[in-house]
Amino acid sequence: MVGTTWRAGARFCARLSGPAFFLLAGQAFFWPPSASGQVGRTVGFHLGQVRSRQIWSGPISTETVNGLSLGVNVDVPTPAPFLSIRAEIGYVGRGSVVWDEELDPERLAVANVRSHYLSIPIQGKVRFGLGPVSAFLFAGPTLDQLLETQCTQAFCQVLSEERPTVLSVGVGAGVSIDFRDRFRGDFEVRVTEGLTDAYVASSSSIRYRSLEFLIRACIPF
Numbered sequence: 001m002v003g004t005t006w007r008a009g010a011r012f013c014a015r016l017s018g019p020a021f022f023l024l025a026g027q028a029f030f031w032p033p034s035a036s037g038q039v040g041r042t043v044g045f046h047l048g049q050v051r052s053r054q055i056w057s058g059p060i061s062t063e064t065v066n067g068l069s070l071g072v073n074v075d076v077p078t079p080a081p082f083l084s085i086r087a088e089i090g091y092v093g094r095g096s097v098v099w100d101e102e103l104d105p106e107r108l109a110v111a112n113v114r115s116h117y118l119s120i121p122i123q124g125k126v127r128f129g130l131g132p133v134s135a136f137l138f139a140g141p142t143l144d145q146l147l148e149t150q151c152t153q154a155f156c157q158v159l160s161e162e163r164p165t166v167l168s169v170g171v172g173a174g175v176s177i178d179f180r181d182r183f184r185g186d187f188e189v190r191v192t193e194g195l196t197d198a199y200v201a202s203s204s205s206i207r208y209r210s211l212e213f214l215i216r217a218c219i220p221f
Helices: 002-028 151-159
Strands: 044-057 061-063 064-079 083-100 111-128 133-150 164-177 183-192 205-220
Touching: 044 061, 044 183, 064 111, 064 205, 083 133, 083 205, 111 151, 111 164, 133 183, 164 205
Parallel strands: 044 083
Antiparallel strands: 044 064, 044 205, 061 083, 064 083, 083 111, 111 133, 133 164, 164 183, 183 205
16 A cells, blocks of 8 residues: 555656746746845756666666766746755766676676666755855755666566656755856766666666766856
8 A cells, every 4th residue: 555655656746847847947037036145046057977876676786887967957046045946857877787696796697787868857955155155955856757778688678667757866965156146167966866666677676876976057047
């Protein structure tokens, strides 16, 4: 009963995440300009490295592989001081090295899987600091829509079922530098933990866990 309720809730959140991004992006153009001490409206792009691996529920070992993240984002202020909502849409590449340590301790049959996603994170962001330099914390859900899975034919047969939509949660922190209110550069670190399965094998469910290092270039409007 609990599992059924959880899966229904996850599917409901996934259906809401896509429309929520476009709602926030459109609202940004009509939200009143921020008052003094609040985060201003910005639009920009991000680029970064993703270090991810799969988490299997069964006795399977995995290692981290590197991927790419890129996309656009909009940061919308709220009436609460120092709080904003950031919505993104872009590409993220996740993946993993996979092997069975019990049956293959010498790692002679290692598999490499790559998963390409259209990713939509929506996060609450709290900013601290004075002057041109500030720090921020953020957290929120992420909706990943599977575009393609790349793996060997033998390993793809092990992944008996792809889950086209994955719901995750992301948390992180970063530093911002403002340049005369005309440009803002951000550097941040984010951990994304899969809440729903990305794949299902015959004896395991499979999620992703990722560590992301991102840089952003944003302009106010």
